[in-house]
Structures are given as C-alpha cells and as structure tokens.
Amino acid sequence: MALDVNGILNALRSGTPPKKHIVSILSGRTDEIKNFKAVLDTTSTGTGMVKFMVGDYGAGKSFLLETFKHIALNDDFVVSEMQLNSGFRFNKIEEFYYAIMHNLALKALPQVTASFDDLFNLWIENLKHVPDNTLKSKEILWVCDALARFNTNYSRAFLSYIRAKIKGDFETIRASSAWLSGEKHIPYAMKQKIDLIGSMDRQNAIDFLKAFVKLITLMDYKGLVILIDEADLILTERSDIRSTALSNLKYLVDLTTTGDLPNTLIVFSGANDLIDNPNFGVLSQPALFQRIQHHIWTISPLSREHLLELTEKTLEIFQKKYVLPSGITPEHVYTKINPSPQVQTREYVTALMTILDQETN
Structure with a gap:
C-alpha cells in the first residue's frame, strides 16, 4: 500500500x-510493545485481562494505542477502538457494548470502521470454500448452539439474521443486526417476528459481549481487543456517574480475572490522575486499586x-x-x-x- x-x-x-x-514513524517504545505482545499471546490462549496505560498529557498514549491496534489486527484479533466523551461515559454497560460493536476493526478491512455485517460476510465468504454443503449447515447450527449457551436472544437473533440473509429479507437483516449490535429501539412487531424477548440492559449487554467473543473465536479470530482512550474523563463526571463508572471498571476486571470473559483484552488509557487521584481516581476505590495495581503501564517521555x-x-x-x-x-x-x-x-x-x-x- x-x-x-x-x-x-x-x-x-x-x-x-x-x-x-x-x-513508519514508530520510535522507541520497545518495552511497551513487547509487553503488549506478551499480553496478546496470553489473551489468545483464552485468558481475559484489563490493563491501564497512564502518562502525562501528550506523552504518546494515543500513538501507542494506534500501534497496539495495528499489532492486534495483524495478529488476527478483532479490535474495537473508542474514546470516552460526553456521549459515552462508561456508567452504563449496555452503552459500552454498543460502543464496542460500532467501532470494530478487522484485518481484512483495516482502514474503515467495520460492522457486524462485515464480520458475518467475511465468515460466509470463508464458508464458501468448504466443498460439502452439509458441513456448512452443520457449522452454522453448531455456532448457533454454542451462542445459545450464553444468551438465547443472541442465538435467536443470529439465526434470524442467517435465515434473512438466505431469503433476502432486508428488513429482518437490519433488525437482527441492530439487535446483535446493541441497539435498544427495535420495533416491537419486528422483535415478535424474530422471537426476541426483553430489552438491552446491563445483563443482556454482558451476555451479548460474551456471546460475541465466542462468535469471533468460532470464526477463527484469536479474540477481542478493546482500546479505550481518554479514560481519565471519568474523573470529570458528576459523583454518581463517576462512582458507577469506577464500579463498572471493577466489574470488568472481575469478569476477566474469573474467566467469565475469556479471549478479551481491554486497555484503558488516560492521564496519571485516572489512577493516582486520591479523591476521584482508582485510588479512591481501594478494592479496585488492589485488583489492578500490577496491571498498570506508565508511559514516560x-x-x-x-x-x-x-x-x-x-x-x-x-x-x-x-x-x-x-x-x-x-x-x-x-x-x-x-x-x-x-x-x-x-x-x-x-x-x-x-x-x-x-x-x-
């Protein structure tokens, strides 16, 4: 290129x-890249992990995140890259899942924001090379069965999506894809048509995330890497939002360390205050700090x-x-x-x- x-x-x-x-302009950062590659290797074996990368403003954290994205894509991970902002403040897990699904990057499409449809279409293209149609059908049913163990709604939506693709039913394709990507506002009639129950909430979002990670590993990706920049903006939020966001951080750390979210690496990047602000940062939450104190990368000039x-x-x-x-x-x-x-x-x-x-x- x-x-x-x-x-x-x-x-x-x-x-x-x-x-x-x-x-082309990467300079230094040998240790940081070595550490990231080691963590990627561990993630590919089925481990989940949360890391925190902190440093002064302008130290090169965003540059490193872009480098990490490049490395992860080339190592056959699906990557989702996002920034905290006024519209996404990390106090709602369902919004986190939505942000993940709407900021995907794939090795085959490195220069564009990918979608669930792109991921699925790449999988189907690979299936076309399987000579036996019976084997193709068995793999699809096997994937649906595996997803049902995480969330039946996810599995139903995925199966509806596949059937709609076969029939060329574009309305159902859009609705199923939207549901799988974390959209909340699916018309009731459409939800009835594809047999979906409930709405996108905190628990559904976590179940969907687990199912999505399982899906991409079944598609022969090594796992999911989530890169979150400007995470220190959590500290500027109203106290209740900030407290909930820090609780969500702890929740994700626990999900990965207990093995409930395997093949997933989440990297939060932000100013030093994210960790060491005693009133608003991670240090203000002793249980959280205890969990992550050995998972902090400090970026020096x-x-x-x-x-x-x-x-x-x-x-x-x-x-x-x-x-x-x-x-x-x-x-x-x-x-x-x-x-x-x-x-x-x-x-x-x-x-x-x-x-x-x-x-x-």
Whole structure:
C-alpha cells in the first residue's frame, strides 16, 4: 500500500497519531510493545485481562494505542477502538457494548470502521470454500448452539439474521443486526417476528459481549481487543456517574480475572490522575486499586535517542513531498527545538512540524 504522506504529515501537524502507516514513524517504545505482545499471546490462549496505560498529557498514549491496534489486527484479533466523551461515559454497560460493536476493526478491512455485517460476510465468504454443503449447515447450527449457551436472544437473533440473509429479507437483516449490535429501539412487531424477548440492559449487554467473543473465536479470530482512550474523563463526571463508572471498571476486571470473559483484552488509557487521584481516581476505590495495581503501564517521555529517531523518520516522509534546504538533519532540527528532558511527544512533534514547514517557505 502506498504511503499516505499527506495523511501522516497532517496528523503530525495536529499532534495526533496517523490512522495509516503508523509503524513508519514508530520510535522507541520497545518495552511497551513487547509487553503488549506478551499480553496478546496470553489473551489468545483464552485468558481475559484489563490493563491501564497512564502518562502525562501528550506523552504518546494515543500513538501507542494506534500501534497496539495495528499489532492486534495483524495478529488476527478483532479490535474495537473508542474514546470516552460526553456521549459515552462508561456508567452504563449496555452503552459500552454498543460502543464496542460500532467501532470494530478487522484485518481484512483495516482502514474503515467495520460492522457486524462485515464480520458475518467475511465468515460466509470463508464458508464458501468448504466443498460439502452439509458441513456448512452443520457449522452454522453448531455456532448457533454454542451462542445459545450464553444468551438465547443472541442465538435467536443470529439465526434470524442467517435465515434473512438466505431469503433476502432486508428488513429482518437490519433488525437482527441492530439487535446483535446493541441497539435498544427495535420495533416491537419486528422483535415478535424474530422471537426476541426483553430489552438491552446491563445483563443482556454482558451476555451479548460474551456471546460475541465466542462468535469471533468460532470464526477463527484469536479474540477481542478493546482500546479505550481518554479514560481519565471519568474523573470529570458528576459523583454518581463517576462512582458507577469506577464500579463498572471493577466489574470488568472481575469478569476477566474469573474467566467469565475469556479471549478479551481491554486497555484503558488516560492521564496519571485516572489512577493516582486520591479523591476521584482508582485510588479512591481501594478494592479496585488492589485488583489492578500490577496491571498498570506508565508511559514516560521519549529519550533523546528516540526523539532523534522520530525526527529522522519524519524527515524522510516530509521529503517525499517537500524540498528542504541542505543541512537540515535530525541533529539540526533537534537542536533548534532544544527540548527539555521531560518534553512530551505531542509537544515535540508539533514543534518539529512547525520547523519543517517554515524551512520550506
């Protein structure tokens, strides 16, 4: 795939990680990537895990999350990547499930937000290579039976989805897919038609998440990786919302450590306050902190060596589009920026791009 030079440079100008070709400017972070790969290996064996990645604002956490996404996709995991914001505040598990299902990424479709339909269609394409139609039918029924052990509504909706696909019943396809993806507002008549009972609530959401993870492992993916950025926004919420969100964190940690949510890795990323704020952070919840204290990755500023490496890689990409005067070397640019020992990656990158842009004028 051709390098998206404009996309990379525009992302760097704004201090954000590029969505494409992130490895082309990856510098340092060897230990963090090694740790993530080790956790991925453990997740692929059936373990569930929750990790917390914290560091100062601009330290490069979002960049690392994008790198983790790239690694997980290439290692045959399904990935869901999201940010906490005013519309998704982590105080409702059913909204968490909805966010997971509406921010999927697949190795076969790495540059777009995938959907349940995309996942299903890829599975069906693979089934087409099975020469025996009887075996195809048996696999579909076997999958439905396995899903029913988690939630009968999920299994019914999945079977309705398959039957609607065969018949070309687009209304039922949309309704079944919406239900499987966490939509709450399914018309009553349609729910009756596909034999669904109840509504999407906390328990249904957890059952659906367990069933979804089982489904993707049956489709030969290694598991599900959920990456959640800006998790420290929990601390800015009203006290009741914040308390519920922290309780949900504890609930997810317990689900993974007890084996009730296997093949699932959840990484929360945020400022240091997420953990060490004694009034609002994880530290304010002793039971939660006790559970996660050995699952925290602290991100430190890049060293001089790695900032020079980042500068060199950025120069190489920049010069694919722009002509720079002679004598513009990584050392020259680094000296001109003159960063402090504790400079954050975002601050350094935006200063770097400002200098390079000025040099072309």
